Every structure is written in C-alpha cells, then in structure tokens.
Amino acid sequence: MEVSNAFGSHELKRFNYADALTKGPTQENEFDANVLSAIDRHGFVVIEDAVPESTCEQLLGEMRPYIDATPHGLHGLGGTRRVGALVARSAASHQMISHPGILRLVESILGEQQLNGDAVKIGGKEGKGRKDFRYPWQLHLTQVIDVGPGGGTKEMPHSLRLHRANGMWLHDFQQAGLDLQMEVMWALSDFTEANGATHVVLGSHRDEPRGGDQGYRQPTIQADMPRGSALVWTGWSIHGAGANTTTERRLGMNINYALAFLAQEENQLLACPPHLARKLPKDMQRLIGYRQPAGALNYVAECQSPADSVLRDDFDVLVPGAHGHPMNSATDGPTYAPVSRDEFDAKLADLTAKKMRAIEIDDLELALHYKHALSVLKRSERI
Numbered sequence: 001m002e003v004s005n006a007f008g009s010h011e012l013k014r015f016n017y018a019d020a021l022t023k024g025p026t027q028e029n030e031f032d033a034n035v036l037s038a039i040d041r042h043g044f045v046v047i048e049d050a051v052p053e054s055t056c057e058q059l060l061g062e063m064r065p066y067i068d069a070t071p072h073g074l075h076g077l078g079g080t081r082r083v084g085a086l087v088a089r090s091a092a093s094h095q096m097i098s099h100p101g102i103l104r105l106v107e108s109i110l111g112e113q114q115l116n117g118d119a120v121k122i123g124g125k126e127g128k129g130r131k132d133f134r135y136p137w138q139l140h141l142t143q144v145i146d147v148g149p150g151g152g153t154k155e156m157p158h159s160l161r162l163h164r165a166n167g168m169w170l171h172d173f174q175q176a177g178l179d180l181q182m183e184v185m186w187a188l189s190d191f192t193e194a195n196g197a198t199h200v201v202l203g204s205h206r207d208e209p210r211g212g213d214q215g216y217r218q219p220t221i222q223a224d225m226p227r228g229s230a231l232v233w234t235g236w237s238i239h240g241a242g243a244n245t246t247t248e249r250r251l252g253m254n255i256n257y258a259l260a261f262l263a264q265e266e267n268q269l270l271a272c273p274p275h276l277a278r279k280l281p282k283d284m285q286r287l288i289g290y291r292q293p294a295g296a297l298n299y300v301a302e303c304q305s306p307a308d309s310v311l312r313d314d315f316d317v318l319v320p321g322a323h324g325h326p327m328n329s330a331t332d333g334p335t336y337a338p339v340s341r342d343e344f345d346a347k348l349a350d351l352t353a354k355k356m357r358a359i360e361i362d363d364l365e366l367a368l369h370y371k372h373a374l375s376v377l378k379r380s381e382r383i
C-alpha cells in the first residue's frame with residue numbers, strides 16, 4: 001500500500017528470506033540489494049520467513065521462566081513486559097541475533113554507511129567502506145517485548161510513543177551524516193493491527209535535520225507481519241509500539257546493533273559475563289563486544305584483548321602475572337613468576353596448601369582464586 005506524507009510517496013516493502021535462500025546465491029544477492037534499497041527509500045522494511053516458526057517457539061520456551069517472573073509496566077510501559085539478556089538465556093536467540101541476511105544489511109548500513117553516500121570517515125580520510133576502512137559495529141540491545149491485552153491503551157499507556165532510537169547518546173548527531181544504529185523487531189507471534197503491531201512513519205529517516213520533528217506530525221501505518229518475520233529500521237526512523245486491543249499477547253523481540261565506539265544500551269558484557277561468554281562461539285563473543293573494535297578500545301588489565309584475558313578459563317584479574325606476558329629477570333622487577341625450579345616448587349606447594357585450606361573452611365571463592373593462581377603459576381614455566 002502506497003502512503004503519501006511530507007517525505008514523499010512511500011511503501012512498506014516485504015521480501016521473503018526463505019525463498020531467496022532456496023534459490024541460491026544470485027537470488028540472495030538480489031535479496032540483499034532489494035532490502036537495502038527499500039530501507040534506503042522508506043526507512044523500514046519487512047523480511048518475511050526470516051526464521052522458521054519453530055525457532056520462535058524454542059526461543060519463547062527458553063525465555064518463558066524469565067518472562068513469567070517479570071512484572072508488567074516496568075519502565076512506564078503499561079501492560080508490557082520487557083525481558084533482556086537474550087544471548088546468555090536463549091540459544092535460539094542466537095539464530096536471530098546472527099541472522100546472515102540481517103548482519104549483511106547491518107554491515108552495509110553501519111559498517112559501510114551506504115545510506116550516507118559511503119561516508120566512512122576515519123583518521124582524516126573519507127571514502128567507501130572497503131576492507132579495513134569500515135566502522136566496527138556490535139550488538140546493542142536484546143529484548144523480548146511482550147505487550148499484554150490492554151497494553152498501550154489509555155488505561156495502560158506506553159510512555160514510549162513515537163520516537164527515534166538515536167536520541168540516547170548525548171551528542172547531537174543530526175548533522176553528522178551517519179547511521180549510528182539499526183533496529184530489528186522480530187515477530188515471535190503474528191503482529192496485527194489489533195494486537196499492537198509497531199507503528200512506523202515511512203520516510204522519516206530522511207527528516208531534515210535528521211532528528212527533526214516533522215516526522216512526528218505525519219500519519220503512521222502499522223507493520224503487521226506473520227510470526228518469524230523481522231521489521232528492520234534505522235536509528236533515525238520514527239516508530240512506536242501500538243495498542244493491544246485483543247485478548248492475546250503480542251510477542252516481539254527487539255535486536256539492535258550500533259557502532260562499536262558508542263556505549264551499548266544493554267551492556268552485553270555484564271548481561272553475558274565472561275564465565276558464560278567463554279562457552280559461546282567466537283563470532284558471537286565478538287558480536288556482543290568481547291573484542292577490541294578499534295585501536296586500544298576495550299583492553300583489559302595489562303593491555304590485553306578480552307580474548308587473551310577474561311575469556312580465558314583461568315583468568316583472574318586479582319592474580320599477579322595473569323597476563324602471561326614473558327618476564328625478563330634482567331630488566332623486570334621482582335616477579336610473581338619464579339626464577340628457579342626450587343622456587344617454582346615452593347610456590348606450587350604454598351598455593352596448593354592455601355587452596356586446600358580455603359576448601360576446608362568452605363570459602364569456595366577464595367579456593368577458586370588460588371586455583372587460578374596455580375594455573376598462572378603452571379603457565380609461568382614458559383617464562
């Protein structure tokens with residue numbers, strides 16, 4: 001359906017991912033180009049059949065205990081429950097978070113800034129997002145949004161009416177000619193006009209200036225879509241949840257991505273702390289932020305990357321020498337690392353005894369600390 005508003009003539013375009021996938025790489029390239037061009041023109045696009053219904057079912061099963069234990073109306077959203085930390089809590093969510101079609105689109109829009117004339121600007125240079133000249137981006141937020149009957153109505157209003165997502169960083173980015181963020185709303189149940197499908201203002205990502213308020217005075221349409229679909233928009237596109245006037249719940253999941261040198265809305269490193277992140281595939285670790293996106297950003301302790309520190313099984317920030325860097329006894333000061341075999345054996349015996357004592361007095365945290373210290377000591381043989 002065509003819509004005319006202050007930004008021109010627009011349409012909420014829909015493309016089918018499963019179809020593109022079965023037809024092979026040429027069709028996939030065409031799919032990528034169509035999706036990118038639709039979002040460029042209209043600010044929003046729907047990807048249908050992005051995952052099978054069974055994935056939505058599995059995700060809801062994994063998240064059910066957390067959803068059911070969350071009160072309605074937190075954060076001023078009447079009749080709604082918002083539940084996060086999906087990476088740690090739901091294996092099924094990983095298929096959506098790292099959906100190949102969506103990650104390619106995010107790379108084009110955030111990494112290569114294709115909607116901004118490829119205006120990547122790094123170190124005084126400006127140009128196309130070729131290899132090594134792209135912005136790093138990462139996961140920004142994961143959230144099940146469960147709108148109950150009556151949610152978003154006058155009796156149970158949503159405080160988040162129409163809005164843009166880019167407002168959260170204090171700097172005024174309107175003139176920057178930059179896409180900062182991409183949002184994806186996954187339909188975990190069918191989204192209908194009656195149950196509160198997201199309202200969108202087509203073309204509002206091109207408001208001038210980009211954070212202008214003209215878009216808030218334009219008519220909205222609702223993005224109805226079947227379960228397993230994804231509605232995608234940019235951080236400049238105006239949108240907001242609808243009112244649920246049915247007796248069923250509207251189950252959606254917001255998965256957002258943003259430039260990796262901006263703070264994450266949901267802190268992924270706390271929502272999925274190292275002891276859980278260690279078990280994730282490397283790509284997922286990196287996607288949620290366990291990496292150094294640029295230069296020294298995100299280093300740990302003795303200038304180590306997250307992979308070479310907190311993601312190591314035995315890393316303990318309180319253990320001297322846990323960095324594992326080689327020591328040179330001629331130039332380096334007194335060291336935790338022993339310099340002779342006798343010293344090594346004495347330290348080993350001392351730490352083992354301390355660990356045993358900690359276990360005897362039932363201080364398991366202290367015991368773990370000594371276990372890590374022992375592990376660092378054993379590695380010090382390579383010094």
Ligand SMILES: O=C(O)CCC(=O)C(=O)O
Pocket residue numbers: 145160185196197198199239240241242252254
């Ligand atoms: O639930 C929706 O449809 C939209 C949610 C939203 O706009 C938000 O949480 O920022």
